[in-house]
Amino acid sequence: MTETNASTGAGPEFGWREFLTRWSEEWxxxxxxxxxxxDGDEEALRxxxxxxAPATPERIAALExxxxxxxxxxxRSFLEVTDGWRHAGGFVYLLGGTEHVRWHRDxxxxxxxxxxxxxxxxSPEEIDEADLWDRALDLGVESDAVYVVMDPQDVDEHxxxxxxxxxxxxxxxxERHGAFRDFMQEMYREFHSLRADRDDAPQxxxxxxxxxxxxxxxxxxxxxxxxxxxAERLLTExxxxxxxxxxxxxxxxxxxxxxxxxxxxxxxxxxxxxxQELLPVLAAEHAEESWRDDDSFKFRVGAVPAELTGPAExxxxxxxxxxxxxxxxxxxxxxxxxxxxQARWGETDAAWHTLLAALPEWRPLGPDQLAPxxxxxxxxxxxxxxxxxxxxxxxxxxxGEATGxxxxGEATGxACPAADVSPDGLAWLxxxxxxxxxxxxxxxxxxxxxxRELPAVIGAKGDTALRAPMARWEADxxxxxxxxxxxxxxxxxxxxxxxxxxxxxxxxxxxxxxxPAVAASRxxxxxxxxxxxxxxxxxxxxxxxxxxxxxxxxxxxxxxxAVERSGDIPEAxxxxxxxxxxxxxxxxxxxxxxAAFGVSLPRHALTEGRLHTFVTRSWTRPPGPGETYLVxxxxxxxxxxxxxxxxxxx
Numbered sequence: 001m002t003e004t005n006a007s008t009g010a011g012p013e014f015g016w017r018e019f020l021t022r023w024s025e026e027w028x029x030x031x032x033x034x035x036x037x038x039d040g041d042e043e044a045l046r047x048x049x050x051x052x053a054p055a056t057p058e059r060i061a062a063l064e065x066x067x068x069x070x071x072x073x074x075x076r077s078f079l080e081v082t083d084g085w086r087h088a089g090g091f092v093y094l095l096g097g098t099e100h101v102r103w104h105r106d107x108x109x110x111x112x113x114x115x116x117x118x119x120x121x122x123s124p125e126e127i128d129e130a131d132l133w134d135r136a137l138d139l140g141v142e143s144d145a146v147y148v149v150m151d152p153q154d155v156d157e158h159x160x161x162x163x164x165x166x167x168x169x170x171x172x173x174x175e176r177h178g179a180f181r182d183f184m185q186e187m188y189r190e191f192h193s194l195r196a197d198r199d200d201a202p203q204x205x206x207x208x209x210x211x212x213x214x215x216x217x218x219x220x221x222x223x224x225x226x227x228x229x230x231a232e233r234l235l236t237e238x239x240x241x242x243x244x245x246x247x248x249x250x251x252x253x254x255x256x257x258x259x260x261x262x263x264x265x266x267x268x269x270x271x272x273x274x275x276q277e278l279l280p281v282l283a284a285e286h287a288e289e290s291w292r293d294d295d296s297f298k299f300r301v302g303a304v305p306a307e308l309t310g311p312a313e314x315x316x317x318x319x320x321x322x323x324x325x326x327x328x329x330x331x332x333x334x335x336x337x338x339x340x341x342q343a344r345w346g347e348t349d350a351a352w353h354t355l356l357a358a359l360p361e362w363r364p365l366g367p368d369q370l371a372p373x374x375x376x377x378x379x380x381x382x383x384x385x386x387x388x389x390x391x392x393x394x395x396x397x398x399x400g401e402a403t404g405x406x407x408x409g410e411a412t413g414x415a416c417p418a419a420d421v422s423p424d425g426l427a428w429l430x431x432x433x434x435x436x437x438x439x440x441x442x443x444x445x446x447x448x449x450x451x452r453e454l455p456a457v458i459g460a461k462g463d464t465a466l467r468a469p470m471a472r473w474e475a476d477x478x479x480x481x482x483x484x485x486x487x488x489x490x491x492x493x494x495x496x497x498x499x500x501x502x503x504x505x506x507x508x509x510x511x512x513x514x515x516p517a518v519a520a521s522r523x524x525x526x527x528x529x530x531x532x533x534x535x536x537x538x539x540x541x542x543x544x545x546x547x548x549x550x551x552x553x554x555x556x557x558x559x560x561x562a563v564e565r566s567g568d569i570p571e572a573x574x575x576x577x578x579x580x581x582x583x584x585x586x587x588x589x590x591x592x593x594x595a596a597f598g599v600s601l602p603r604h605a606l607t608e609g610r611l612h613t614f615v616t617r618s619w620t621r622p623p624g625p626g627e628t629y630l631v632x633x634x635x636x637x638x639x640x641x642x643x644x645x646x647x648x649x650x
Contacts, residue, residue: 016078020051050086051084079097095141096140108133114126136151219246222234324377344611346492347605444458451491490613492602543556543558
């Protein structure tokens with residue numbers, strides 16, 4: 001099936017007779033004999049022609065003389081076919097011809113009204129909108145309070161004047177169309193769209209609707225084959241004509257491309273077949289905007305003015321509590337379960353590869369689904385799907401079309417594999433920015449222990465249970481801790497290693513610091529790193545301590561040019577080599593640690609993902625003889641958070 005010619009016509013030459021004849025025939029064919037109309041409708045119905053007689057060359061010349069301007073090409077050629085037009089879209093009942101066209105000269109006071117809203121910060125575009133009404137050519141004769149004007153100062157390389165339409169009931173700025181022919185094509189699409197929305201829409205069938213509906217079916221097949229770009233083009237045109245299914249399918253592509261504005265899946269979220277997949281997606285986006293009331297969500301899921309009940313209420317509650325679990329059936333569902341387990345421990349790259357490998361096995365819930373958009377509602381998997389990965393998902397054949405070749409060859413233009421987002425090793429920590437200027441961090445690496453066991457191994461304050469996975473900003477929002485404790489995110493740090501990472505420690509204090517590596521090394525080796533940039537008059541810091549089987553083997557602390565060391569430090573980790581003569585090389589030190597122990601920290605999971613957390617015990621040694629510590633603490637969490645730790649410790 002080829003793309004429909006329903007709205008073609010680029011360039012100065014345009015086939016007005018064919019276009020307007022098709023429009024007239026479709027209007028007449030869809031008209032109910034008993035339908036109330038306007039003056040002249042019966043005549044137009046009998047003639048099956050919404051226009052009038054062509055304007056003679058003399059009438060066109062007289063109009064141009066009256067205006068003092070030569071008409072733009074597409075409007076002039078339009079008049080040569082018909083001297084005016086009935087029913088331009090749904091709200092312009094009569095477009096003027098040579099007799100009625102005139103300079104607007106702000107007769108309706110619109111320019112004055114627009115200027116009332118201008119202030120000293122008004123943009124040039126806003127000022128131009130107000131001035132438009134003084135200079136524009138008025139085309140409208142009868143309408144539902146819709147103004148149609150051409151701007152003689154907004155001219156393209158072909159001499160076409162831009163057309164602007166504005167209606168007070170639309171509550172939006174004037175809408176621009178590049179030329180008169182573009183305006184008329186938009187009105188033709190509006191005619192189709194309004195007819196398709198009527199109760200008698202099934203009776204509105206013609207060659208144009210048949211071609212567009214065939215394109216919708218073809219677009220879905222294209223999308224499943226991986227040619228989502230062509231599918232998007234076909235569905236966009238079909239949606240503009242109001243064709244059934246087009247918006248529901250197009251919104252799935254748009255959502256995966258990150259364009260969620262006005263995307264609601266065309267009512268498909270209220271369909272029992274698809275609600276389990278699409279309601280959570282709408283709810284997840286709504287829950288991210290805490291300022292929104294639930295009326296907007298009700299509107300999108302068709303619940304206005306009723307209260308949310310059943311699946312919609314459950315979806316919104318799960319989105320706010322971040323408890324939704326995407327659980328499709330079949331082989332793809334098994335891959336989703338495996339990917340969730342990988343993502344929860346920081347292996348987001350591995351999770352993506354697991355999903356991608358199984359994507360050809362994905363099957364739609366019904367004929368109006370073309371991708372597993374439910375992934376975007378899962379709080380663990382949504383961060384895995386970066387913009388590049390979403391495009392790769394769309395470009396991957398699936399849904400029974402996995403053996404097909406995407407239209408356009410072996411791969412579409414954006415089907416290149418998405419790169420992994422978490423580099424190997426630790427050196428990336430030296431130049432990262434985690435949501436702000438503070439770049440200090442500390443972490444513990446533990447060998448031979450699963451990440452879920454870290455609270456018991458490192459030492460947790462209070463309950464040793466891990467908190468539910470959360471994003472870093474959510475952890476930050478829970479409040480502050482004593483400087484000697486840490487709210488750490490946990491995960492896997494490579495084969496046989498786990499990590500506990502604190503992205504926002506308070507200042508390091510060497511005399512009272514007690515490395516948690518000793519306690520964490522009961523089952524093997526443990527590595528502690530604490531680094532901070534130079535700030536507030538304090539030199540840059542880098543600390544490393546390594547313990548094994550409950551004993552510290554070696555440690556070093558570099559602060560500016562001062563170096564403290566203990567134990568037998570391997571040559572590869574020797575601070576004198578890594579930080580020689582005060583030359584600060586944090587990245588080299590991190591790379592050396594990664595190579596020495598075969599460890600990595602997952603950048604994407606720590607910065608964008610959701611990880612389990614817990615609060616460690618003190619990182620400060622007990623007071624010695626004659627010492628007294630006073631440590632203040634602020635409760636983290638909220639009254640609604642049953643996992644918030646206990647109150648102050650002293």
